[in-house]
Amino acid sequence: MTTRHKVLITGGNGQLSADLAQVFDSPDTVVLNREALDISRPQEVQAALLHYKPAVVINTAALTDVDGCQHNAEQARSINSHGPKNLVAAAELAGSRIVQISTDYVFDGTLDRPYVESDETNPQSIYGQTKLEGERAMRDEDLIVRTSWLCGIHGSNILKTIVHLAQTDTAMSFVNDQIGHPSFTNDIADTIQQLVALQAHGVFHVTNQGPVSWHEFAQTILNLMGRSPSQLSAITTEQLDPPRPAPRPANSVLNNEALTKAGLQPPPDFRETLPQLLEVLCG
Numbered sequence: 001m002t003t004r005h006k007v008l009i010t011g012g013n014g015q016l017s018a019d020l021a022q023v024f025d026s027p028d029t030v031v032l033n034r035e036a037l038d039i040s041r042p043q044e045v046q047a048a049l050l051h052y053k054p055a056v057v058i059n060t061a062a063l064t065d066v067d068g069c070q071h072n073a074e075q076a077r078s079i080n081s082h083g084p085k086n087l088v089a090a091a092e093l094a095g096s097r098i099v100q101i102s103t104d105y106v107f108d109g110t111l112d113r114p115y116v117e118s119d120e121t122n123p124q125s126i127y128g129q130t131k132l133e134g135e136r137a138m139r140d141e142d143l144i145v146r147t148s149w150l151c152g153i154h155g156s157n158i159l160k161t162i163v164h165l166a167q168t169d170t171a172m173s174f175v176n177d178q179i180g181h182p183s184f185t186n187d188i189a190d191t192i193q194q195l196v197a198l199q200a201h202g203v204f205h206v207t208n209q210g211p212v213s214w215h216e217f218a219q220t221i222l223n224l225m226g227r228s229p230s231q232l233s234a235i236t237t238e239q240l241d242p243p244r245p246a247p248r249p250a251n252s253v254l255n256n257e258a259l260t261k262a263g264l265q266p267p268p269d270f271r272e273t274l275p276q277l278l279e280v281l282c283g
């Protein structure tokens with residue numbers, strides 16, 4: 001006998017899925033990691049969705065190693081592009097709606113203002129291209145949530161790396177010519193829950209507020225940890241040695257315009273949430 005679950009979350013070992021699992025915590029929620037459901041395998045996807053018949057599938061599963069994608073386009077495409085297509089085909093049979101998590105990397109970063117949802121996409125990396133293909137697989141009733149610079153207390157991410165480097169007195173340098181909205185998985189998960197409750201569809205930018213460069217983000221973390229700023233230096237993207245294989249957008253700032261129009265509060269300034277996360281991470 002099959003069980004009816006309202007929400008199915010893919011990519012269950014990931015950092016965002018960990019916070020989504022908490023936010024949607026209920027006997028009606030099922031969280032599947034890659035071993036339990038590989039989204040690049042159409043038959044496995046169909047079997048899972050027909051078994052659980054979720055009302056909503058939240059697809060966090062992705063190949064998120066941006067430079068790795070650049071070297072392995074085939075694998076990136078099979079997960080980031082074909083994965084969402086497989087989910088849509090199965091969702092048609094199971095009667096599910098999809099929440100597809102996407103990225104600021106669908107933009108080229110050349111605009112001189114924050115990107116709104118309707119701005120033209122022009123991804124510069126294989127990761128961005130394959131994530132955009134994943135977006136394009138969605139139907140009118142599905143929800144696309146674009147977020148940026150994700151980090152939190154679960155999984156491995158830049159916040160945890162900076163905290164570790166700070167605690168071990170290791171010198172670090174970060175670029176000051178890439179600007180974005182650092183976004184915390186707990187805040188993003190909360191807003192996704194509100195969008196699901198509203199049965200929202202279409203494209204929504206969902207990020208914490210407060211645009212900063214990577215250097216300014218690291219500086220804010222060091223300040224809050226009471227560490228000396230002498231550990232940290234600013235460099236330009238051109239000075240990265242070795243250069244990163246995949247290009248990053250210089251302007252990654254996403255305007256959460258659609259959220260505001262839907263009457264929802266965008267996630268708070270990242271400086272509001274950061275102290276609580278540092279308390280957990282630094283003990």
Ligand SMILES: NC(=O)c1ccc[n+]([C@@H]2O[C@H](COP(=O)([O-])OP(=O)(O)OC[C@H]3O[C@@H](n4cnc5c(N)ncnc54)[C@H](OP(=O)(O)O)[C@@H]3O)[C@@H](O)[C@H]2O)c1
Nearest residue numbers: 011013014015016034038039061062064103147148149150
């Ligand atoms: N990280 C960011 O800065 C960022 C920014 C904007 C948007 N996003 C998007 O936000 C979403 C969540 O990101 P995240 O940072 O939470 O990613 P994450 O921590 O890397 O988690 C992604 C998860 O997807 C799983 N996965 C990979 N291939 C799979 C497959 N074929 N089938 C099923 N699961 C698979 C991975 O499994 P394994 O653990 O086995 O590898 C991993 O647990 C992604 O869609 C990402 O593109 C991320």
